[in-house]
Amino acid sequence: MxxxxxxxxxxxxxxxxxxxxxxxxxxxxxxxxxxxxxxxxxxxxxxxxxxxxxxxxxxxxxxxxxxxxxxxxxxxxxxxxxxxxxxxxxxxxxxxxxxxxxxxxxxxxxxxxxxxxxxxxxxxxxxxxxxxxxxxxxxxxxxxxxxxxxxxxxxxxxxxxxxxxxxxxxxxxxxxxxxxxxxxxxxxxxxxxxxxxxxxxxxxxxxxxxxxxxxxxxxxxxxxxxxxxxxxxxxxxxxxxxxxxxxxxxxxxxxxxxxxxxxxxxxxxxxxxxxxxxxANLRPFMRQPFVGSSAFAHKGGIHVSAILKDSRTYEHVTPQSVGNVQRVLLSDQAGKSNILFKARELGYDLDKNDPTVDRLLKELKQKESMGYEYSVADASFELVLREALGKPLDYFHFRHFFVVDAKREEDAEPFTEATVIVDVKGQQEHTAATGMGPVNALDRALRKGLERFYPRLGEIRLLDFKVRVLSGAVRDTGGTASFVRVLIETGDKTDRWTTMGVSHNIIEASWQAVVDAINYKLFKDESAEA
The missing domain is CATH 3.20.20.70 (Aldolase class I)
Incomplete structure (x- = not known):
């Protein structure tokens, strides 16, 4: 040749x-x-x-x-x-x-x-x-x-x-x-x-x-x-x-x-x-052959079960040969193999006969039907996994939030203020903050109440924020009352992670994603120090 x-x-x-x-x-x-x-x-x-x-x-x-x-x-x-x-x-x-x-x-x-x-x-x-x-x-x-x-x-x-x-x-x-x-x-x-x-x-x-x-x-x-x-x-x-x-x-x-x-x-x-x-400031095409993030991503339970035995069953070349990685997605099409693979990837060694696996699979499928997409939010999935294993995180407890949005003049920027009440280490923190919109105000108010106890929260930065209107989700009423999914990508000095929230209320969906992002940061730091 x-x-x-x-x-x-x-x-x-x-x-x-x-x-x-x-x-x-x-x-x-x-x-x-x-x-x-x-x-x-x-x-x-x-x-x-x-x-x-x-x-x-x-x-x-x-x-x-x-x-x-x-x-x-x-x-x-x-x-x-x-x-x-x-x-x-x-x-x-x-x-x-x-x-x-x-x-x-x-x-x-x-x-x-x-x-x-x-x-x-x-x-x-x-x-x-x-x-x-x-x-x-x-x-x-x-x-x-x-x-x-x-x-x-x-x-x-x-x-x-x-x-x-x-x-x-x-x-x-x-x-x-x-x-x-x-x-x-x-x-x-x-x-x-x-x-x-x-x-x-x-x-x-x-x-x-x-x-x-x-x-x-x-x-x-x-x-x-x-x-x-x-x-x-x-x-x-x-x-x-x-x-x-x-x-x-x-x-x-x-x-x-x-x-x-x-x-x-x-x-x-x-x-x-x-x-x-x-x-070029262009988003990579996820389904691009060989190099796309989906090129070696597996979602169906039967496929995952097979690649765990021999990746050649559903991969025409090895991902590593082109610098890519094999990925297993979690969805309503997932089977036990998907759960076991993702858990092992995160460092949790589960037995396929463990009742936790069945319970977690049922919960994931129910949440997926509501619009959750754990295949793109690994950090949120790990938090759900820990809760299913009886190891929920206990860094703070939510009590109350209140958000005010006001616009006083047509050409003026809206004014947003958020109040948050949480219990932290036996103390109740009642904080307020203004922000560029309700999500930013909530994030600032929550961190304001937590940073005194967890100073390293000051390291995290919001890297990306995406909102998607969901069609066909449970109780979807359509239009402006539709369910929305919020994805937040957060990063610190060493890592980046994605969390998610779903609700017909965009502020509630954003709150869920923000809370998961903060919990994951605290968990990550605690694990590194252990």
Whole structure:
């Protein structure tokens, strides 16, 4: 099997995705993370096309990379000029990257309609641009734009365009499914034709995902001889995105046995995926194959029972091979195996015949029917588990809370005050606090009453707060009287945890989640000191 290199275009093609915006420093940080992953080529952008890309190439000259070659991207020279006078080619050379990638038209429709030139002139643009650059840089890659559409409409001309690039000195030609509409069988037919026409030539694949086939088309091209795959982390890209390298790489490594980035680097894949999402300020796609948080999550009791015996029963690869973890979810579909797995994960060794397991399973299913979702709130589940085991927490006892919300003028911020009464270590604490809304006021009032007894509560911070309206929950009356589920993510100096509350009253649901968050912090600290 041919050695395969990975060409990442997250910083250029991926940055064209809707809602994705990267600063120069964002691009620098991502480039280093891609280098750590073992990516072979990193396309930094199009010099001169925008200020961010220009600043990136100026900045990146001062950085070194262990594995990756930096690449600048552009087009063939303008039809009205010559390569030595073309500002685009000049910008590519000014970037001073060891590799330059240019795209040219290989679909006759684009040459005659988009560029408005004769077909022979288009071949000249390709040949002249490649030859000019090859005389000045180490490596030139030619992206055959719209190759598969061109191949379908005028096969001979599309192949002539490839020949023009290769004869001019292109080190590699890339077959681009620019519209993303080519079926996998069609990709195979075209790749076979290219391999037959240009034996020994190095070629690759650049697939877009408009038909949800970018990964499949990339793998098919490799199977038939392609030596490079171009794509992006998480499949980011214009319209429906590009070939997702987070799926392409493990499929090549684990399914086809091609050592692309190596087994050790492959374990960094999920970390890299999440890193890029975080830098791009986009939420990771939980159902993304291989690296998503749900990729190895099991909910059905029968599934869990099976994976406890042999994970191969419901996992096509080991989660650890791509840096992921196996997860067991708790829901109304859970069985005893789910309870035993989660309890063991938290350090509680239960026997399947322990009546606690049956009792806890019944309680979880009842609460799930009300809208609780313990699969996303592990901290709340552990508190429920301890209560079922007869080990409830006893740090404080609730007596009363009272919340006042008032808005006195149309443009003024509402005023919120909360009063809380709790019993703590034999004393009754009666505290009040104002806040930015009722939940914040309640949280501040409760902590105000507790921090004198538990000073380390001052370490915790609210990291995320989510409210979801539940449809179909028990006693759901619909509309503004619907049940709501509140999820709170809390963190301290070392950990982060999620708690939950459910009620038709959003303040009560929030109170439940806040109380669980504080109880869990106190329990965690006590366990660490024990």
């Amino acid at each position: 041919t050695n395969v290199t990975i060409y990442d275009t997250t910083l250029r093609d991926g940055a064209q995705a809707e809602e994705l915006n990267l600063t120069t420093q964002d691009k620098v940080r991502i480039a280093h993370k891609l280098d750590e992953l073992g990516i072979h080529y990193i396309e930094g952008g199009w010099p001169g096309s925008n200020p961010t890309d220009g600043k990136f190439f100026d900045e990146i000259k001062h950085h070194t990379f262990e594995n990756a070659k930096l690449t600048a991207f552009g087009s063939t020279h303008l039809a009205k000029t010559t390569p030595d006078k073309d500002p685009n080619l000049a910008g590519l050379l000014e970037a001073e990257t060891p590799v330059v990638t240019i795209f040219g038209k290989t679909w006759d429709l684009h040459a005659t309609t988009a560029l408005g030139i004769e077909l022979p002139r288009n071949l000249e643009l390709i040949a002249n641009s490649v030859a000019y650059l090859k005389a000045r840089v180490d490596e030139v890659i030619f992206d055959a734009e719209h190759f598969f559409d061109g191949f379908k409409h005028n096969r001979e001309y599309a192949l002539e365009a490839l020949a023009a690039a290769l004869e001019a000195g292109a080190d590699r030609i890339i077959l681009c499914d620019t519209n993303g509409g080519t079926l996998t069988g069609e990709v195979g037919e075209a790749v076979k034709a290219v391999a037959a026409r240009f034996p020994g030539a190095s070629f690759g694949i650049h697939a877009h995902n408009d038909s949800e086939l970018a990964v499949a088309n990339s793998i098919e091209a490799v199977r038939l001889g392609a030596s490079q795959v171009q794509g992006t982390i998480n499949g980011y890209g214009e319209r429906c995105g590009n070939a997702n390298l987070c799926s392409v790489i493990p499929n090549l490594e684990l399914k086809l046995g091609i050592g692309v980035i190596g087994a050790e680097n492959l374990k960094r894949l999920r970390l890299t995926s999440n890193f890029v999402s975080e830098i």
